[in-house]
Amino acid sequence: MKIADCGTTYTKILDTESDELEIIQTKDLLRVSQMKFDGATGHLGRMKSDYYKNELVCLARGTQNILKSDTFCVVDVGGRDTKLVEFKDGKPLRLDWNTACGANTGFTLEIIGRYFDIDFNSLDTEDDYINVTCGVFGIERAFDLIIDGVSVDKAVARFVHGVARNVYRLVDGRERFYLSGGLVENKCFMKTIEKYADVVPLGRAVLLNGLMVCMENSDLKTGFKIP
Amino acid sequence: MNNSQGKIGFYGCPKKEVTGEIRQRFPECEWVDLDIDYGKPDSGIMPRAYCKIIRNIIDNAFSLKENMRIIVASVGADKCEGGRYASYILQKMGFDVVESKNDDILSCQNPEKVDVPISTSSIPLVEKVEKIMDTVLIDSTETFMQVKPTHGFWGVPPNDFNLLRLFPDSTHVYGWTRTVEASRPADIDLECFVVPDIPTVFYTQSFCAKSQLAKHLADKYGGLYIDADGKIGMGIQARIEAFLELNI
Numbered sequence: 491m492k493i494a495d496c497g498t499t500y501t502k503i504l505d506t507e508s509d510e511l512e513i514i515q516t517k518d519l520l521r522v523s524q525m526k527f528d529g530a531t532g533h534l535g536r537m538k539s540d541y542y543k544n545e546l547v548c549l550a551r552g553t554q555n556i557l558k559s560d561t562f563c564v565v566d567v568g569g570r571d572t573k574l575v576e577f578k579d580g581k582p583l584r585l586d587w588n589t590a591c592g593a594n595t596g597f598t599l600e601i602i603g604r605y606f607d608i609d610f611n612s613l614d615t616e617d618d619y620i621n622v623t624c625g626v627f628g629i630e631r632a633f634d635l636i637i638d639g640v641s642v643d644k645a646v647a648r649f650v651h652g653v654a655r656n657v658y659r660l661v662d663g664r665e666r667f668y669l670s671g672g673l674v675e676n677k678c679f680m681k682t683i684e685k686y687a688d689v690v691p692l693g694r695a696v697l698l699n700g701l702m703v704c705m706e707n708s709d710l711k712t713g714f715k716i717p
Numbered sequence: 718m719n720n721s722q723g724k725i726g727f728y729g730c731p732k733k734e735v736t737g738e739i740r741q742r743f744p745e746c747e748w749v750d751l752d753i754d755y756g757k758p759d760s761g762i763m764p765r766a767y768c769k770i771i772r773n774i775i776d777n778a779f780s781l782k783e784n785m786r787i788i789v790a791s792v793g794a795d796k797c798e799g800g801r802y803a804s805y806i807l808q809k810m811g812f813d814v815v816e817s818k819n820d821d822i823l824s825c826q827n828p829e830k831v832d833v834p835i836s837t838s839s840i841p842l843v844e845k846v847e848k849i850m851d852t853v854l855i856d857s858t859e860t861f862m863q864v865k866p867t868h869g870f871w872g873v874p875p876n877d878f879n880l881l882r883l884f885p886d887s888t889h890v891y892g893w894t895r896t897v898e899a900s901r902p903a904d905i906d907l908e909c910f911v912v913p914d915i916p917t918v919f920y921t922q923s924f925c926a927k928s929q930l931a932k933h934l935a936d937k938y939g940g941l942y943i944d945a946d947g948k949i950g951m952g953i954q955a956r957i958e959a960f961l962e963l964n965i
Contacts, residue, residue, distance in 0.1 A: 571952065581963070585956045
């Protein structure tokens with residue numbers, strides 16, 4: 491079976507037999523309109539499979555399964571939005587999906603990094619930050635800094651810091667939480683947010699893991715060997 | 718009823734004595750609930766960042782102005798200050814307005830004992846809310862099969878009824894909508910009554926004063942607080958879906 495997390499900017503495709511994870515740009519998925527999956531989650535998932543499960547459910551079930559715990563707080567920073575699930579004793583305490591304030595920050599981070607040819611894995615962190623109200627406002631402030639003579643690297647690192655602060659505010663300043671999504675692979679972001687809290691990265695396949703749990707518990711009888 | 722005979726606009730839950738008297742005066746007229754979003758154009762009178770239901774009232778009234786004979790306006794604690802101000806503006810703009818305050822009952826001792834057979838019935842949530850709002854004008858004579866609740870919906874009828882389609886039929890109705898069925902729309906004790914162990918979504922329109930109650934009750938009962946403005950977006954839909962599913 492092939493299942494997919496069809497995000498706004500990237501689509502993560504898992505072959506459940508070989509356990510092979512393929513990550514493609516979602517723009518390429520959109521060009522191949524006939525491509526369908528056995529199960530899907532993500533913004534574009536509804537149109538790509540007959541079995542769809544929304545991202546918050548997958549994030550919750552995936553984290554629950556990976557941690558083997560019913561009490562946790564996990565944040566997924568995507569290209570378009572930020573999602574949060576807090577569970578206590580197996581019940582949802584908080585479910586958030588931040589699409590308006592803080593929208594498109596992940597995507598903007600990628601655009602700004604590509605434009606300035608930034609390697610986020612070697613970029614030094616900054617103690618100062620930009621208020622990244624949303625992607626567009628954030629990028630405007632980064633350009634203002636560059637015009638004022640701040641180096642490109644420092645301006646971008648302050649943008650990264652602004653995103654990290656948004657995430658920290660979303661979790662209400664808790665000391666420890668879990669992080670899912672592509673930003674876990676951004677070393678500058680991880681080093682920055684670790685200044686605020688003990689952040690445990692769970693990788694990019696948490697939603698796919700949760701999708702497998704949901705499919706296995708449905709009437710589909712998938713027989714998945716869920717990691 | 719055709720348009721040439723005119724329309725009576727109403728909003729909120731006016732007193733039956735008032736609606737009855739108007740019905741006698743204009744027996745040929747069609748009644749229109751001005752709270753509902755009929756997709757009418759923006760009249761430009763209201764601020765954009767304002768309760769969508771109150772904006773609907775004004776925009777609907779102006780769209781139907783040529784045929785509008787009279788408007789029955791709820792202006793008491795049974796509606797809100799927005800309803801009172803809307804009535805004032807409509808009168809100043811030349812509409813014939815009759816005001817109603819349906820706030821004789823502000824509190825009750827035993828909200829759990831109030832008879833609300835539609836709110837606790839097994840029909841789909843959209844139908845529950847529609848039938849409850851129908852009782853504003855005509856009492857229901859139907860008999861409803863009752864169901865044990867798995868979930869709760871607390872709040873006013875939303876601007877976008879697609880929100881209600883996300884809930885299972887075993888959802889019970891709470892909040893202002895329940896008070897309307899009980900004909901006591903200003904009863905704050907009944908409005909704040911929910912069954913504590915039932916996972917409940919506490920919904921308000923954005924910019925509505927009821928958001929204060931909704932947030933308080935959601936925190937108190939471990940429910941999901943949601944506010945939405947016009948059409949519900951993907952994020953709100955996902956939060957409700959996840960809350961309902963993860964609470965099974």
